[in-house]
Amino acid sequence: MKNYDVFVIGSGMAGMNIANKCASKGLRVGITDKLPYGGTCALRGCDPKKIMLGPTEVKHLADNLHEKQISEVPAIYWQEAMKFKQDFVDAMPPKIEKSYEKNKIDTFHRSAKFISETQLQVGNETIEAGKIIIATGAKPRELEIPGEEYAMDSTDFLNFQFLPSSLLFIGGGYIAFEFAHMAARFGSKVTIVHKGRRPLENFDPFIVDQLTEATKQMGIQLVLNTNVTAIEKANGAFCVTGKGESGEKKWEAAQVINSAGRSPAIFDMDLEKANVAFGEKGVEVNEYLQSTTNPNVYAAGDAADTDGIPLTPVAVMEGHIVASNILKGNIKKPDYTAIPTVVFTLPTMASVGFSEEEAVKKGLNFKVNKDRVPDWFTAKRINEKTYAYKTLIEKETGKILGAHLIGPHAEEIINLFAMAIKAGFTSKDLKTIILTYPSSSSDVVYMV
Incomplete structure (x- = not known):
């Protein structure tokens, strides 16, 4: 059995900050992640997404200025953009692991399951720690429909070596809109099917109306108030069935993307064995981000049920707060006001x-x-x-x-x-x- 003062599950922005800060103060720290070190933002989300958006920004500006100030709109190429993005992504995990080694943090590359309130099974290792931090982030929400296994997710989208000729996004949130705009500008035919009466429900309706109109002007088909009920293979592509007020309708696409939201990645950790209370929104925590039922456990980022928006800057803030509360006692509370x-x-x-x-x-x-x-x-x-x-x-x-x-x-x-x-x-x-x-x-x- 290995013993630590602090053991962190998840090496995204929250977990990374907690591990490094605690180690810098002399605590013995271990960290594990079953995925490459870096988390969603650096490897599968915000950063690679923004890199892939670079060429589309140039194209959008050129489209606006075509015949006004410039004579030609440049072509943009998915494969070349993907290679540029991958150079950034591939460099990140070893860079992070090197920083852990510098801070004398023990690193593991396995999933973790609780054995008791203070013990974990990490691969073949049994771990005991004074404080255990759950910072496992979130993963795509299950669709729970026939043919769900045919739908890819946002990670798959950002790893397409060749962009499919047509895409259908299930769900009308920010992931769907960001990737739909990107794919359309790279030349894919795009459809978004959303169950609600308006997309992007968490944003102001007046502003969303402007985006909706701009989206339609791009040629993206936006289908609202429609529940996707099934996905089937059809003629080398996929047939998606949806049901709305006007009845049943079908669409065909070369690839289907599940963009119907994300849920905390905590449900396979045997939290019950650690007496850690949790729900659909994550680990139940108090105002100090400490488990309400197990004082040995803290949670941060998308894995925690808080009032914070599931954003990288929020995870970073929560990581710093958890580290401070471990080092100095529960003295800091997160402030979720004015988060853009x-x-x-x-x-x-x-x-x-x-x-x-x-x-x-x-x-x-x-x-x-x-x-x-x-x-x-x-x-x-x-x-x-x-x-x-x-x-x-x-x-x-x-x-x-x-x-x-x-x-x-x-x-x-x-x-x-x-x-x-x-x-x-x-x-x-x-x-x-x-x-x-x-x-x-x-x-x-x-x-x-």
Whole structure:
């Protein structure tokens, strides 16, 4: 049996930060991951996705400026982009493992199962630890339909050596929209089938409407209020059956992608043997990210049931908090206010703070500023047809309660609103700050 002060299950951003921080303070630390070290963001999500989006950004800008300022739209190539992406991904796990070795962290490459409240089975090794951290992230949600085994997931999509000629995405969340936009610009025929009456339910409806229209203009077929009920093999492709208000309908696609959301990757760890309470949203934790039923266990990132959005920056923050609470006792609590989130479509959609619906439910007294502004200089200069905003301003104080954007550099502009909400800035504060011009960020003064 091997003994540790701290043992971390999962080597994504949360687990990595916990392991390195605890080891740097002299604790004996071990870490395991059944997948290559790096986690979803670095290897199977945000980073490789953003690399693959690079060529599509060039193409989108060229499409906008075609016959305005340039004469030719460049061709983009999936295979070449994939090779460029893979160079980044392949370099990450050994780099991370080297950092663990430097910090004298023992590394394992096996799944972990609980034996008791303080013991784990990791491959052939029995591990005992004073503190065990569950940071296993999330995985694609099961579809629970006939033919589910034929659907690939986001990881498979980012590893396609050849892009299928047609794709059907099951689910209308951010993964579906980001990958649908990417695939369409690389030349694939794309369909999104979503069970709800509107896609991207967690984002502002006014802003989502702008993205929906831009998506349709690209030639992407968006099917709403339809449940996918089966997937079948058909003529070297796949036939997808869906049922909506108008009855049953079928689509054919070269490949089907399950983008129907993600669930915590915790259900095969024998948590019951460790007296760790959990539910569909993850491990039940208290305000210090400690298991509510086993004080020896902490959880962070997508594996924990918290009020945080399942985003990499949130996992990083929670990792630092767990490490501090292990080292110094339970002294730190996560703060989930003003966390920005982005849908990396083109145009980009971003949000931070309260939605209008949330603000109403909380009984806040606020005003709404919103408009479509493709004639503003930020959009006009690059001939971008989609640019809109909605901001929520508290009437009594003038404080920014929420901001929702779509358009050029929305992923950057939203950070200004996040800082404003966090710092308690008012609309007057933002209007009187001197910002660079001409720049996208200078538009904030007209949005508040």
